[in-house]
Amino acid sequence: MTDDRTSRETVLVVDDSPDTLSFLTDALEEAGATVLVAMDGPSALSLLERLTPDVVLMDAVMPGMDGFETCRRLKASKTLAHVPVIFMTGLSETEHIVKGFAAGGVDYLTKPIIAEELFARMRVHLVNARIAQGAQAALDATGRFLLSVDLDGRILWCTPQAGRLLGDPGGPDEGGFRLPPALLDWLVKRVEGPAGAVPERMSLSSPTGGPPFQVGVVSRIGSQEVLLRLVEGQPSGEEQAIRQRLNLTAREAEVLLWIARGKANRDIGQILGLSPRTVNKHLEQIYAKLGVENRTAAAALALRTLEGG
Numbered sequence: 342m343t344d345d346r347t348s349r350e351t352v353l354v355v356d357d358s359p360d361t362l363s364f365l366t367d368a369l370e371e372a373g374a375t376v377l378v379a380m381d382g383p384s385a386l387s388l389l390e391r392l393t394p395d396v397v398l399m400d401a402v403m404p405g406m407d408g409f410e411t412c413r414r415l416k417a418s419k420t421l422a423h424v425p426v427i428f429m430t431g432l433s434e435t436e437h438i439v440k441g442f443a444a445g446g447v448d449y450l451t452k453p454i455i456a457e458e459l460f461a462r463m464r465v466h467l468v469n470a471r472i473a474q475g476a477q478a479a480l481d482a483t484g485r486f487l488l489s490v491d492l493d494g495r496i497l498w499c500t501p502q503a504g505r506l507l508g509d510p511g512g513p514d515e516g517g518f519r520l521p522p523a524l525l526d527w528l529v530k531r532v533e534g535p536a537g538a539v540p541e542r543m544s545l546s547s548p549t550g551g552p553p554f555q556v557g558v559v560s561r562i563g564s565q566e567v568l569l570r571l572v573e574g575q576p577s578g579e580e581q582a583i584r585q586r587l588n589l590t591a592r593e594a595e596v597l598l599w600i601a602r603g604k605a606n607r608d609i610g611q612i613l614g615l616s617p618r619t620v621n622k623h624l625e626q627i628y629a630k631l632g633v634e635n636r637t638a639a640a641a642l643a644l645r646t647l648e649g650g
Contacts, residue, residue, distance in 0.1 A: 345539060351375045351392075352468060355385040355402035355411065356429065356538035361452070365398065382406030386414055389421055395470075396463055401430035409444040416445035422497060425466040429454055485573035487560065491530070494525035495619040503571050521545070524556060531558055532567055541591045542572070556593070579647055586646050587631060596623045600636050601643040 352374045354365050362378050363567060369376045379385035397415070401408040410428045427448045428441040441449045447466050450459060465511055485557040486506055488499030496519070499507070520528065527543045542555040559568040584594035592613075599609045611622075626635065633639050 345456050350395040350463075351377065352378045352463075353379065353385065353394040353397045355379045355382070355397065355403075355408065357381060357403045361400070361429070361454070365454065365459075368459075371462060372456075379579075381406065382414075383413035385411055389415060389418075393421060394424060396467060397424055397426045399426050399428050399446070400436065401428050403434060409440055412441075414443040414448055418465045419498060423470055427459075427462060427466065444563065476593070487559070488569050488571070490520060490528070490567055491565050491571060492529060492567070494520040494528070495524075496520070497566065506547070506554060525554075528558070528567065528569075532561055549600055583643055587642070589627065589630060592621055593627050593630070595637060596620060597627055597643050600624070601640040601647070603640075 352369050354362060354369070354376060354379075356362050356365070357380050362380070362637060364597065366376045366378065376577045377392075379387060379388055383406055385397075385399075397412075399408040399412055403411075408430070410426075415421050415424070415426065422445075425447045427443060428446045428452060429450050429452060430437065430441075431452045438449050447469075448462050450462065486503045487502065488503045488507075491497060519525070524543060524545065527539050531541075532538045542557040544553055544555050546553050555572040557570050557572065559570045561567050580591075580594045581596050583589060583597055584591060586593075587597075593650040595613055596609060599613075606617045606624075609615070609620050614624075624639070627639055629641055630633060631642055631643060
């Protein structure tokens with residue numbers, strides 16, 4: 342939304358009230374948006390099979406399939422999961438607001454809707470959605486082995502490289518590919534259990550018959566989504582020795598090993614899929630743990646460790 346107020350965004354309005362549909366259609370079209378309408382959940386989902394709007398305005402309370410269930414089904418689609426859903430309802434109790442966010446909504450407006458407030462919220466969520474899409478496209482283009490999963494083990498998206506390593510499992514559109522039970526158990530314990538309950542990484546055999554690979558947690562996104570990174574091969578004996586003897590994390594051991602091999606931060610970042618800033622943060626932790634002041638001293642200690650000294 343600009344003021345102009347929009348740059349021809351396509352907005353899907355889902356509401357069983359003709360009065361609300363009429364009001365929102367007039368206001369949005371006056372603001373320059375292209376408006377699509379559906380009067381119930383199944384009609385909205387049918388329409389979404391043919392096109393992808395920029396944002397969805399969803400009535401929470403509708404006969405039959407309510408807005409919460411409609412939103413959950415929308416978010417289960419790989420091609421639609423990025424579309425922001427803003428709930429509209431006369432329900433204002435906390436439990437209903439929480440239910441809306443749990444279903445995948447990004448915002449919650451109580452009726453009667455004030456057009457200017459709606460436009461302001463839409464602007465924010467449209468920008469955020471485009472930033473997120475741009476970030477995912479960048480990850481896809483850089484060849485990173487990354488995937489996003491929920492805590493039920495369902496893959497929400499993955500880069501093409503990660504998909505190939507996993508055997509191109511498909512996505513939520515095909516009914517949802519789930520992590521193997523052992524991997525899901527590790528993941529839940531890793532992100533929700535006490536620190537140190539499970540190893541930082543889990544090793545898996547390739548479903549395609551290729552070399553084994555490791556899975557590690559990059560970050561948690563909200564309460565139900567986790568970003569994972571796949572690493573081809575097993576940790577080397579040198580990496581394991583540095584980690585165990587110097588009491589470092591797996592990532593710190595990786596960084597220190599490459600420091601000992603003479604690599605610069607930028608090179609290490611490219612090898613490990615990290616930014617130079619993140620590499621530097623790991624180095625700060627390494628210096629503190631080893632009691633050294635610079636990379637030369639850290640590298641020397643790593644080499645002595647590998648030599649058994």
